[in-house]
Amino acid sequence: xxxxxxxxxxxxxxxxxxxxxxxxxxxxxxxxxxxxxxxxxxxxxxxxxxxxxxxxxxxxxxxxxxxxxxxxxxxxxxxxxxxxxxxxxxxxxxxxxxxxxxxxxxxxxxxxxxxxxxxxxxxxxxxxxxxxxxxxxxxxxxxxxxxxxxxxxxxxxxxxxxxxxxxxxxxxxxxxxxxxxxxxxxxxxxxxxxxxxxx
Numbered sequence: 001x002x003x004x005x006x007x008x009x010x011x012x013x014x015x016x017x018x019x020x021x022x023x024x025x026x027x028x029x030x031x032x033x034x035x036x037x038x039x040x041x042x043x044x045x046x047x048x049x050x051x052x053x054x055x056x057x058x059x060x061x062x063x064x065x066x067x068x069x070x071x072x073x074x075x076x077x078x079x080x081x082x083x084x085x086x087x088x089x090x091x092x093x094x095x096x097x098x099x100x101x102x103x104x105x106x107x108x109x110x111x112x113x114x115x116x117x118x119x120x121x122x123x124x125x126x127x128x129x130x131x132x133x134x135x136x137x138x139x140x141x142x143x144x145x146x147x148x149x150x151x152x153x154x155x156x157x158x159x160x161x162x163x164x165x166x167x168x169x170x171x172x173x174x175x176x177x178x179x180x181x182x183x184x185x186x187x188x189x190x191x192x193x194x195x196x197x198x199x
Contacts, residue, residue, distance in 0.1 A: 091146040099144035103151055104197035106141040107158075110134030111190060128166050135162035138193075154193040161186035 114134055118127035135158075141147075142155035161182070168174040168182040 095146040096148060099147040100151055100197075102144065103138075103141040103147060103155055106137040107155070107190075107193050107197050110137050111194065114190075124169065128169060131162045131166050135159040135166075138162075151193075151196055154189070154196055158186065158189040158193050161189045 110133070113130045114127075117123075117130035138155045138159040142152050142159070164182045165179075165186050168179040174182070
């Protein structure tokens, strides 16, 4: 804003030299007259209210939200468009027969090994080795996906029973009656698998 103010000689008295100062003729002439001086004063007016705060930039948040939504939609569409998991493979009768033959061969071999090395009066350490070997053979043979479900379950049950016999064989783990119960359970499961193989 520009303000124009009229100043008189009286307003300029403060700028006159004092009585002790040396006065020039021009200054004396000016002192005897009333002068009017036009002064232009540049003033800057400020508003009586505070300036509004700067508006925060919200577009980055909107942009990130839009990107996140787009990624979620793409992920959902990708999952929906993904192919269905393949159906379980079908095995031929020859595959099933071969898997059954391998399992039943393992059953007969393990039964013979236990009878020879883990029978009544056999060395305890040797009996444990024979029983563990039988469990490993049965587990490996039962792992075939072409094997009949009944044979698979029976072989797994017998292998687990053999491992229980090994664990219960230590007097620090089980009593004699507990060991005998585990031994009887293994014999029962061995007979069940033998019957399935001979069927």
